Amino acid sequence: MASNSSVQPSIPRSNGHYDHWMTDRSTLETILCKDTSKDIWDSMKKKFWGSIRARRQQLQALRSEFELHRMQSGETISDFFSRMMVIISKMRTFGEKLEDVVIVEKILCSLTPKFNYMVCSIEESKDIDFLSIDELQGSLLVHEIKLQQQDNAELALKVSSDHLVKGNGGRRSNGHNDKS
Template identity: 30%
Template sequence: MHDLVSCMHELRFGRSPATMALVPHGGGAGGSATMAMPMLTADNYTVWAIKAQAILDVHTVWEAVAPGDAAVNARKDKMVCALLLGALPEDVLLQVSAKLTAREVWDSLKVRFVGADRVRAASLGTLRGEFDRMKMADGEELDVYGGRLAAMAARYANLGETLDDAALVKKLLDTVPDRLFPVVAGIKQFHDVTTMAFDEALGRLRAFDERVRRRGQDGGGRGGEQLLMTAAQWAARESTRRCSGRRRRAQRGVGERRQQAQALLQVRGARALPGTQQRGICVYRV
């Protein structure tokens, strides 16, 4: 318990346990700064870890948790230990109070909420299945769905895996509704989706979706019409077009033959040449 008491002396009493006054290492013209550490709960570890790391990093004490090859500054280590302990619920605090360093406290929390390697592998498999099943729901806003995909990347990172932009872009383009298919086809045809940033793909889809919505609200032109045909629709259309063409050509040929016969019969002064009416053939001479 001596280590716990030593760490807790770094807190400024009289404040909420989640709000502490930090003094940057080495002093500084700005003096002390007040920064709120989020409280850890049973289901917010991913978000809590991101916020906690940002707060520790802005005060240049994150190196106490991830020192690399450098030696850990003792004052920074105590500062981080105090901040972490002050953001823990009582049951978790009692479990990590025997840890000697801030690195040990952080790793203990990670093992508790993320799990050991075996649990991590199982969690990662569950997460992959959840990612594979993701799709944009009916009526869901594009920004909301993009946020769900980005959150999935953060969950992957928390398990030590990387969900890169290529996987996110592919998932985004493959699971958006049919109304966005024209722009999806354009992106895949004219851009390299393996190197495209996720934010860029989301921005292109958002711009197209906004134009379609605006045209629909204005009642303009072909906003609600079908832009592309299925293979069956295209084949039926071509078959109808060919049949219509044949009928028009047949009707034109009949009309031409009728006109020729009428012109031949109306020739004035025509008479049959003698000896030529053979085998149903009649030759006229003007």
């Protein structure tokens, strides 16, 4: 009785991780002939990495979003940086090589006018070429906190002033006793 047992080579499976397949290409080539493995490889690359044209289109849309990105009025530094970093992360995923200096410059020119003197101060006191994104965010957060404290102090002073005016029946006191 002849046994018909043949061993078939195991072809690696992707599980959706294209990077893993990148390292296993040589394994695939040894299992299959070169032409067949190239066809399979190209098919997998297109399926899991997307066509080059589609990637370019997505990257172009992200570049446009990056260029148009501005801080909104009333938005916090943390929220602005979060939105900016999401765009940057997506761009880097699609192969864009963004230097920190480009990002720092973009952030500085995208802030609302209330940060103008802080931007000037940073540009004058620091070398933008070597300023990290985290360092910039920290400086801007400190400035934002100071602005909020100043706004709160001004609001408290206004409320206190309004309370004094209302306490005199709507008349402002001139500092003298008004007895009529």
